[in-house]
Amino acid sequence: MSEIQRQFDSVAVQEADFDVGDEIATLSAGRADVGAVASFVGLVRADKLSGEGSAVSAMTLEHYPGMTEKSLEAIVTEAYGRWSLLGTRVIHRFGRLVPGDRIVFVGVASSHRGDAFAACEFIMDYLKTRAPFWKKEDTPEGGRWVDAREADDSAAARWDAWD
Amino acid sequence: MSEIQRQFDSVAVQEADFDVGDEIATLSAGRADVGAVASFVGLVRADKLSGEGSAVSAMTLEHYPGMTEKSLEAIVTEAYGRWSLLGTRVIHRFGRLVPGDRIVFVGVASSHRGDAFAACEFIMDYLKTRAPFWKKEDTPEGGRWVDAREADDSAAARWDAWD
Amino acid sequence: MSVKVLYFANLRETLGYSHETLTLPAGIATLGDLRAHLAHRGGVWEALGEGRNVRAAINQEMVGPDVAVADRDEIAFFPPVTGG
Amino acid sequence: MSVKVLYFANLRETLGYSHETLTLPAGIATLGDLRAHLAHRGGVWEALGEGRNVRAAINQEMVGPDVAVADRDEIAFFPPVTGG
Numbered sequence: 001m002s003e004i005q006r007q008f009d010s011v012a013v014q015e016a017d018f019d020v021g022d023e024i025a026t027l028s029a030g031r032a033d034v035g036a037v038a039s040f041v042g043l044v045r046a047d048k049l050s051g052e053g054s055a056v057s058a059m060t061l062e063h064y065p066g067m068t069e070k071s072l073e074a075i076v077t078e079a080y081g082r083w084s085l086l087g088t089r090v091i092h093r094f095g096r097l098v099p100g101d102r103i104v105f106v107g108v109a110s111s112h113r114g115d116a117f118a119a120c121e122f123i124m125d126y127l128k129t130r131a132p133f134w135k136k137e138d139t140p141e142g143g144r145w146v147d148a149r150e151a152d153d154s155a156a157a158r159w160d161a162w163d
Numbered sequence: 164m165s166e167i168q169r170q171f172d173s174v175a176v177q178e179a180d181f182d183v184g185d186e187i188a189t190l191s192a193g194r195a196d197v198g199a200v201a202s203f204v205g206l207v208r209a210d211k212l213s214g215e216g217s218a219v220s221a222m223t224l225e226h227y228p229g230m231t232e233k234s235l236e237a238i239v240t241e242a243y244g245r246w247s248l249l250g251t252r253v254i255h256r257f258g259r260l261v262p263g264d265r266i267v268f269v270g271v272a273s274s275h276r277g278d279a280f281a282a283c284e285f286i287m288d289y290l291k292t293r294a295p296f297w298k299k300e301d302t303p304e305g306g307r308w309v310d311a312r313e314a315d316d317s318a319a320a321r322w323d324a325w326d
Numbered sequence: 327m328s329v330k331v332l333y334f335a336n337l338r339e340t341l342g343y344s345h346e347t348l349t350l351p352a353g354i355a356t357l358g359d360l361r362a363h364l365a366h367r368g369g370v371w372e373a374l375g376e377g378r379n380v381r382a383a384i385n386q387e388m389v390g391p392d393v394a395v396a397d398r399d400e401i402a403f404f405p406p407v408t409g410g
Numbered sequence: 411m412s413v414k415v416l417y418f419a420n421l422r423e424t425l426g427y428s429h430e431t432l433t434l435p436a437g438i439a440t441l442g443d444l445r446a447h448l449a450h451r452g453g454v455w456e457a458l459g460e461g462r463n464v465r466a467a468i469n470q471e472m473v474g475p476d477v478a479v480a481d482r483d484e485i486a487f488f489p490p491v492t493g494g
Contacts, residue, residue, distance in 0.1 A: 019184060020183070020184045020187050020188065021182060021183045021184020021185065021187070022184065024183050024184070024202075024204060025183065028204075028206055028263065030263075031263075032207075032208060032209030032210065032262035032263055033208055033209070033210055034206055034208070035205065035206055035207075035208040036203065036204070036205060036206070037203070037204040037206070038201070038202070038203050038283075039187075039201070039202050039203075039204075040199065040200070040201050040202075040276065040279070040280070041187060041191075041199070041200040041202075042198065042199060042276065042410055043191055043197055043198055043199070043200070044195075044198075045195060045196060045197070045198040045274065046195030046196070047195065047196055061409065062334060062335055063409070064332070064334055064383075064386070064402060064404070066386050067383060067386035067387075067402070070386050070387070071386075071388070092409060092410075099195035100191065100193075100194075100195055103409075103410065104409070104410050111208065113203065113205065113284075113287055113494075114314075114318065116203070117203070117280070117283075117284045117287075120201075120280070121276075121280045124276055124280075124410060127409060127410050128407070128409065128410040129406075129407065130388065130407065131407060131409050131410070132334065132383070132402075132404060132407050132409075133407055133408065133409025133410070134334060134335035134336075134404070134405065134407060134408050134409070135408045135409070136335070136336075145335060145336040145405070145408075146408045147406075147408070148379075148405070148406030148407065148408050149408075151277075152410075155277065205494055224493065225418060225419055226493070227416070227418055227467075227470070227486060227488070229470050230467060230470035230471075230486070233470050233471070234470075234472070255493060255494075266493075266494065267493070267494050276410075287494060290493065290494050291491070291493065291494040292490075292491065293472065293491065294491060294493050294494070295418065295467070295486075295488060295491050295493075296491055296492065296493025296494070297418060297419035297420075297488070297489065297491060297492050297493070298492045298493070299419070299420075308419060308420040308489070308492075309492045310490075310492070311463075311489070311490030311491065311492050312492075315494075
């Protein structure tokens with residue numbers, strides 16, 4: 001299996017939850033060249049998710065089927081071009097989620113920790129600004145679409161200076 | 164339980180392996196304010212672990228009992244002072260390990276991913292230069308103490324500029 | 327020239343459409359032209375007007391307003407993304 | 411003044427000691443003084459000599475050569491750490 005194919009198999013957009021321990025273990029399973037696995041789990045927070053005051057009782061994640069996968073694959077390919085990586089895994093859920101539920105997983109395997117950390121954070125930052133997902137929160141006042149955060153744009157823009 | 168006590172309970176130095184999925188889940192279990200868990204797993208590589216050419220068949224991690232725990236606690240306390248964190252977990256193994264074995268786990272929970280990523284990488288960088296562990300590799304040519312990497316000193320020094 | 331247009335999230339709710347198939351009148355060459363054409367319908371469609379924070383994709387790739395539209399393209403309009 | 415001295419990793423192997431209890435002669439005030447005193451034993455102990463890459467801790471805290479040594483201190487000498 002070529003490096004390119006491996007990258008693309010590594011992206012999943014699904015309603016189901018995932019097993020974080022399994023995903024991290026799979027990134028180094030059966031190989032002795034992986035020295036570092038950096039990973040990230042994003043979860044639904046109950047408090048002030050979009051910066052306002054209301055408690056969130058649930059949220060629904062809408063996405064653009066087809067484009068979500070393509071955009072995540074593009075982000076991962078970009079990461080492979082920037083760092084020396086041995087494996088990646090990106091899982092993003094959609095549908096109805098409640099506080100404490102996992103939303104997203106990003107795992108990156110590399111020989112050295114610097115590459116693994118940088119690529120993992122890069123993928124998250126780009127995913128936040130480029131992958132077509134939209135959150136709608138259930139609050140006591142009714143449904144509320146989450147506004148995009150400027151902080152996410154500037155987090156993603158940091159990486160552009162590297163070009 | 165105070166914040167300070169929680170930090171100190173979060174450090175473990177042990178021979179036994181650990182369950183990565185459990186450790187990450189514990190960092191957000193039962194709370195709805197954690198939006199981000201960044202984590203790192205370090206593993207034994209078989210290839211050129213210390214930059215030389217020989218394959219590594221096993222390694223033994225020696226440590227300074229008492230000081231290891233104290234130094235890890237100091238690193239975690241430093242991280243709490245720099246970022247807004249909701250939980251941390253640091254596990255470092257000692258004894259005999261073979262390629263593919265987990266050596267170290269660092270997990271950091273926060274409301275936002277920026278703090279979680281930064282603190283996780285900071286703890287790893289400081290652990291690499293301050294925690295009293297020493298690796299001795301078994302190679303076809305016999306035992307070999309791993310030399311400290313200058314890259315680790317400069318990785319840790321990055322954070323000093325923030326003071 | 328016929329294109330498929332998709333709408334997502336609050337834009338989908340505001341417009342009351344998730345998708346439509348459009349035969350484009352002459353003079354619509356770019357994504358920006360198409361957006362202006364749709365906003366010109368008035369009423370709820372002003373949500374696509376100039377100054378509104380709307381992103382767009384052609385064939386599932388996010389692009390800017392100057393990109394040309396071609397026959398059978400899949401075009402999508404949506405608010406800034408909020409996943410992750 | 412009596413102190414406990416610990417040695418780790420390749421330093422422990424080179425010296426052939428993991429620890430010793432030492433009654434310090436007069437004139438040893440700092441960690442640097444103690445290190446020079448030990449290196450002065452000659453032979454393998456030159457591994458503690460000036461220019462060798464040795465780190466040290468007093469009471470389990472890494473410190474520099476100018477820090478004062480006190481009665482009953484636990485002092486450790488070791489190479490740069492390589493954990494993680």
